[in-house]
Amino acid sequence: MIKINKDDNNTYNFSLNTSSGNALFYSVGFSSEEEIKNVVSGLNMIDKQQYIFERKTDHDGNFLFNLKDRKGQLIGNSQLYGSEAGMENGIKNLKKSIATLNKSKEL
Known part of the structure; x- marks a missing residue:
């Protein structure tokens, strides 16, 4: 899910x-x-x-x-990760989430 915010x-x-x-x-x-x-x-081009x-x-x-x-x-x-493997997994999860949003037409 993408959440857009407007700051002060x-x-x-x-x-x-x-x-x-x-948050990813x-x-x-x-x-x-x-x-x-x-x-x-x-982002659908990721x-x-x-x-x-x-x-x-x-x-x-x-x-x-x-x-x-x-x-x-x-x-x-991204958020902070305690290991390099965790960071790489975060990148995979981000790509997967964007692909899911793209398929559901949320992008």
């Missing part, structure tokens, strides 16, 4: 949640509702190599990933 600063962001409500991914802020809707609708998963480790040794479009613009980031 008049910026828009979204989160992608599992069916049980756990948090977007950065976007300046307009039109811009965020374009980004969300473009399996076609249009996006880059940038894997990272924070200063505490936790793992996370950033999602960028093919132009290198940051779309958002």
Whole structure:
């Protein structure tokens, strides 16, 4: 499920949640509702190599990933994971969730 929010600063962001409500991914802020809707609708291309998963480790040794479009613009980031395998599983789950949303016409 994708949830779009509007901040106090008049910026828009979204989160992608599992069916049980756990957040898989948090977007950065976007300046307009039109811009965020374009980004969300473009997620259906995630399996076609249009996006880059940038894997990272924070200063505490936790793992996370950033999602960028093919132009290198940051779309958002994941939660923190305690292991590299957990992060890789998070990427798989994100792709699977987006594919499910795409099939159900929610994107």
